[in-house]
Amino acid sequence: MTEPLRPPFEDLRTLREELTQLDVLGVAERLGWLQEAERAKLFRLLPKNKALEVFQLLDAAHQEELLSGLRDEQVLRLVQEMDPDDRARLFDEMPAMVVRRLLAQLSPRERSMTARLLGYEEESAGRIMTPKFVRVLQTQTVEDAMDRVRRRAAAAETIYFLPVTDDELRLVGTVELKDLLLADPHATVGEIMKEDTRAVRVDEDQEKVARLIQAADVLAVPVIDSEGRVVGLVTVDDAMDVLGAEEGEDLARTGAAEPLGRPYFSASIFYIARSRMVWLLLLVVAATLTVQVLSTFETTLEAAVGLALFIPLLIGTGGNAGAQSATTIVRSMALDDVRPADLLRVIARESRVGFLLGAFLALLGYVPVWLLFGQDLATVVTLSVVAICTLASLVGSLMPLLARRFGVDPAVVSAPFVTTIVDATGLVVYFLIAQAVMGL
Amino acid sequence: MTEPLRPPFEDLRTLREELTQLDVLGVAERLGWLQEAERAKLFRLLPKNKALEVFQLLDAAHQEELLSGLRDEQVLRLVQEMDPDDRARLFDEMPAMVVRRLLAQLSPRERSMTARLLGYEEESAGRIMTPKFVRVLQTQTVEDAMDRVRRRAAAAETIYFLPVTDDELRLVGTVELKDLLLADPHATVGEIMKEDTRAVRVDEDQEKVARLIQAADVLAVPVIDSEGRVVGLVTVDDAMDVLGAEEGEDLARTGAAEPLGRPYFSASIFYIARSRMVWLLLLVVAATLTVQVLSTFETTLEAAVGLALFIPLLIGTGGNAGAQSATTIVRSMALDDVRPADLLRVIARESRVGFLLGAFLALLGYVPVWLLFGQDLATVVTLSVVAICTLASLVGSLMPLLARRFGVDPAVVSAPFVTTIVDATGLVVYFLIAQAVMGL
Numbered sequence: 001m002t003e004p005l006r007p008p009f010e011d012l013r014t015l016r017e018e019l020t021q022l023d024v025l026g027v028a029e030r031l032g033w034l035q036e037a038e039r040a041k042l043f044r045l046l047p048k049n050k051a052l053e054v055f056q057l058l059d060a061a062h063q064e065e066l067l068s069g070l071r072d073e074q075v076l077r078l079v080q081e082m083d084p085d086d087r088a089r090l091f092d093e094m095p096a097m098v099v100r101r102l103l104a105q106l107s108p109r110e111r112s113m114t115a116r117l118l119g120y121e122e123e124s125a126g127r128i129m130t131p132k133f134v135r136v137l138q139t140q141t142v143e144d145a146m147d148r149v150r151r152r153a154a155a156a157e158t159i160y161f162l163p164v165t166d167d168e169l170r171l172v173g174t175v176e177l178k179d180l181l182l183a184d185p186h187a188t189v190g191e192i193m194k195e196d197t198r199a200v201r202v203d204e205d206q207e208k209v210a211r212l213i214q215a216a217d218v219l220a221v222p223v224i225d226s227e228g229r230v231v232g233l234v235t236v237d238d239a240m241d242v243l244g245a246e247e248g249e250d251l252a253r254t255g256a257a258e259p260l261g262r263p264y265f266s267a268s269i270f271y272i273a274r275s276r277m278v279w280l281l282l283l284v285v286a287a288t289l290t291v292q293v294l295s296t297f298e299t300t301l302e303a304a305v306g307l308a309l310f311i312p313l314l315i316g317t318g319g320n321a322g323a324q325s326a327t328t329i330v331r332s333m334a335l336d337d338v339r340p341a342d343l344l345r346v347i348a349r350e351s352r353v354g355f356l357l358g359a360f361l362a363l364l365g366y367v368p369v370w371l372l373f374g375q376d377l378a379t380v381v382t383l384s385v386v387a388i389c390t391l392a393s394l395v396g397s398l399m400p401l402l403a404r405r406f407g408v409d410p411a412v413v414s415a416p417f418v419t420t421i422v423d424a425t426g427l428v429v430y431f432l433i434a435q436a437v438m439g440l
Numbered sequence: 441m442t443e444p445l446r447p448p449f450e451d452l453r454t455l456r457e458e459l460t461q462l463d464v465l466g467v468a469e470r471l472g473w474l475q476e477a478e479r480a481k482l483f484r485l486l487p488k489n490k491a492l493e494v495f496q497l498l499d500a501a502h503q504e505e506l507l508s509g510l511r512d513e514q515v516l517r518l519v520q521e522m523d524p525d526d527r528a529r530l531f532d533e534m535p536a537m538v539v540r541r542l543l544a545q546l547s548p549r550e551r552s553m554t555a556r557l558l559g560y561e562e563e564s565a566g567r568i569m570t571p572k573f574v575r576v577l578q579t580q581t582v583e584d585a586m587d588r589v590r591r592r593a594a595a596a597e598t599i600y601f602l603p604v605t606d607d608e609l610r611l612v613g614t615v616e617l618k619d620l621l622l623a624d625p626h627a628t629v630g631e632i633m634k635e636d637t638r639a640v641r642v643d644e645d646q647e648k649v650a651r652l653i654q655a656a657d658v659l660a661v662p663v664i665d666s667e668g669r670v671v672g673l674v675t676v677d678d679a680m681d682v683l684g685a686e687e688g689e690d691l692a693r694t695g696a697a698e699p700l701g702r703p704y705f706s707a708s709i710f711y712i713a714r715s716r717m718v719w720l721l722l723l724v725v726a727a728t729l730t731v732q733v734l735s736t737f738e739t740t741l742e743a744a745v746g747l748a749l750f751i752p753l754l755i756g757t758g759g760n761a762g763a764q765s766a767t768t769i770v771r772s773m774a775l776d777d778v779r780p781a782d783l784l785r786v787i788a789r790e791s792r793v794g795f796l797l798g799a800f801l802a803l804l805g806y807v808p809v810w811l812l813f814g815q816d817l818a819t820v821v822t823l824s825v826v827a828i829c830t831l832a833s834l835v836g837s838l839m840p841l842l843a844r845r846f847g848v849d850p851a852v853v854s855a856p857f858v859t860t861i862v863d864a865t866g867l868v869v870y871f872l873i874a875q876a877v878m879g880l
Binding site (some may be wrong): 178182196197215237240243247251252265273277290294324331338365416420 | 496590652656703
């Protein structure tokens with residue numbers, strides 16, 4: 001692998017010369033690192049075919065940006081040549097007006113395929129499937145099936161994974177090209193096909209389809225309509241993109257940010273700040289709870305300022321324990337190991353885990369705190385650590401499960417929100433324990 | 441898709457009956473939800489061929505657990521039938537003694553292939569590649585190449601993506617089976633092959649290889665040795681598994697936990713607690729810094745107890761801003777958009793982003809804090825918010841970049857560690873500003 005050129009690019013002319021030397025993936029990578037205006041400028045310099053291949057490797061957000069810098073006939077040529085599923089994803093990113101104009105200009109066949117895909121729900125199997133597949137018939141001989149595959153190969157997105165149907169187009173099995181190649185040419189497809197392969201409905205969630213492809217180690221999964229007829233295939237490359245996007249999103253939200261959706265250096269500082277602002281502001285508003293809690297206990301605090309010393313440590317530890325639970329549960333839900341119906345079992349398990357963690361920390365911490373700050377504070381701090389860890393793990397597991405029940409992405413209420421809630425409730429617990437132990 | 445059965449399984453006999461009805465993926469899923477002892481018990485009931493297929497769908501950790509519950513001859517039969525790359529991954533999970541005994545019992549061909557893979561670094565392309573690929577010769581006709589593919593198909597892991605070599609086995613290009621099928625049978629492979637396709641070296645990092653497959657939308661990438669000879673292929677299903685594992689790991693670490701590596705309900709409470717304990721303890725030790733900082737400023741705190749009210753809010757906000765930066769940078773490094781060499785540019789950008797965020801929050805917060813708590817506290821809190829957000833974003837971006845430079849996984853020092861460091865330094869900033877403004 002060649003070492004890619006890094007921004008900033010001081011000399012566009014050098015870059016332009018380099019672009020002609022690079023393979024399509026290399027060009028796509030470099031375009032991704034540029035600012036919008038430079039990107040269109042350079043893209044226009046590519047030879048026609050290379051431009052098309054590069055364009056198909058970009059993700060939808062970048063494609064959209066790029067098109068807005070190109071002339072109408074270039075746009076139409078690129079869009080006409082795309083696979084229908086990629087085109088549907090691009091259209092999602094574009095203003096409705098532009099989409100309508102482009103659809104009208106497409107060839108009738110491409111237009112109808114794209115319109116059908118756009119008719120399915122966003123993030124559904126129907127939206128990401130390719131309608132350009134080859135099906136073979138159960139009653140065909142292997143030889144005839146191979147002929148059919150050869151004839152249709154040029155127009156298909158994949159020919160390695162083939163749904164097998166009956167005469168009414170209903171899915172009855174699947175066969176891999178490899179099996180056709182190795183089989184007796186006079187056998188029927190029905191004799192060599194795999195019957196127990198899984199299919200998904202057009203309205204199935206895209207992440208579930210992607211995880212199915214991953215778990216079953218298959219190249220594609222057939223998509224069927226309500227009558228059991230095959231209408232498309234979701235292929236492994238689309239599954240990878242879906243999982244990449246979903247996991248990027250979960251990761252960003254666990255870190256209290258929205259996914260950038262573009263390479264870091266191609267985003268401006270204002271763009272990055274804006275993508276974080278809403279989250280940060282929401283969390284600050286939630287954190288004003290802690291100010292209220294502390295105001296309530298101000299007299300206790302005045303009577304024993306030493307209590308303040310452990311505030312950051314206790315709420316920090318609670319926040320970390322809560323984040324651990326939330327992260328585990330969000331991930332387990334994504335992998336379908338845990339479902340909203342498991343709520344009671346999960347919070348019972350997590351609060352026990354939290355108790356174990358808190359008790360362990362309390363045992364380790366009691367003597368050092370006693371020696372440095374006296375027995376009263378040692379008792380208050382260690383009791384609080386047990387209570388806060390238990391509470392934090394409970395809240396950390398409860399929030400994502402409740403979120404899913406109410407149709408919210410669980411990652412949205414994971415680590416950062418859990419931490420903020422645990423901060424406020426943890427402080428209440430701490431001061432109540434202090435009042436009881438110290439008799440304040 | 442059928443609705444999978446959920447634990448707990450009260451009736452093993454019902455489950456056993458169900459298992460015979462299920463497809464292999466369904467069986468694999470159900471096994472994953474069971475406890476170790478039940479799993480082996482049920483697995484032994486499967487018919488031989490189904491057992492093998494199910495076994496191949498499990499991940500290495502589960503395979504290892506399962507094998508420890510089976511008899512020697514069953515173990516050998518399963519291991520003998522695996523693909524060499526999957527076998528190498530399984531052997532990584534097993535005690536060295538057991539691996540040596542199993543290796544000795546394998547057929548000579550399988551033994552030598554596995555031993556070669558085990559000779560490469562963990563997490564390298566060599567470790568995850570399959571040596572069971574079919575190469576075709578540049579000088580062959582398409583017809584001859586197709587014959588060769590047909591003859592070798594049964595023993596190969598994939599035949600859809602074919603490296604093209606010269607007579608010395610050196611990689612000169614690649615060709616897809618689809619292209620061979622559609623080409624003139626009398627053309628040479630050299631005439632129809634793709635020349636500018638990327639290859640990776642055996643010692644390339646597995647995540648880089650997986651991201652290459654994702655970005656280039658290919659079914660496989662050829663792996664070459666130092667002489668440029670093809671020694672294997674990394675296929676798209678392996679790439680998906682690598683990315684899934686790496687992202688699960690990053691996500692877990694962003695939430696201060698280690699990845700469980702097994703379905704949630706199959707892990708015991710002690711297992712889960714242990715997987716979080718080390719992290720939590722390290723973070724508590726780091727958090728004792730905050731106790732020291734507050735002890736230092738105890739007289740300031742006694743003079744103005746009101747300052748304590750804003751401690752959780754300020755350090756919480758700093759922690760969130762730091763987590764946002766850290767998460768963005770960890771993700772951008774994983775996608776190779778940001779590299780350690782970009783350190784200065786990144787921290788310059790991130791501290792400006794942090795300043796913008798802090799300034800925005802300060803503007804919104806000044807009046808409310810003034811009205812409720814007086815002008816002095818309003819000045820101290822808002823100045824602190826600006827300073828802490830700037831500092832947090834700087835630390836949040838610096839830590840993962842430094843980690844990578846020193847060869848540590850950047851996710852390890854992401855959100856939770858950044859938060860803890862920002863807690864302590866943020867408190868110093870807060871009290872210094874308070875002393876200056878309030879003249880304490």
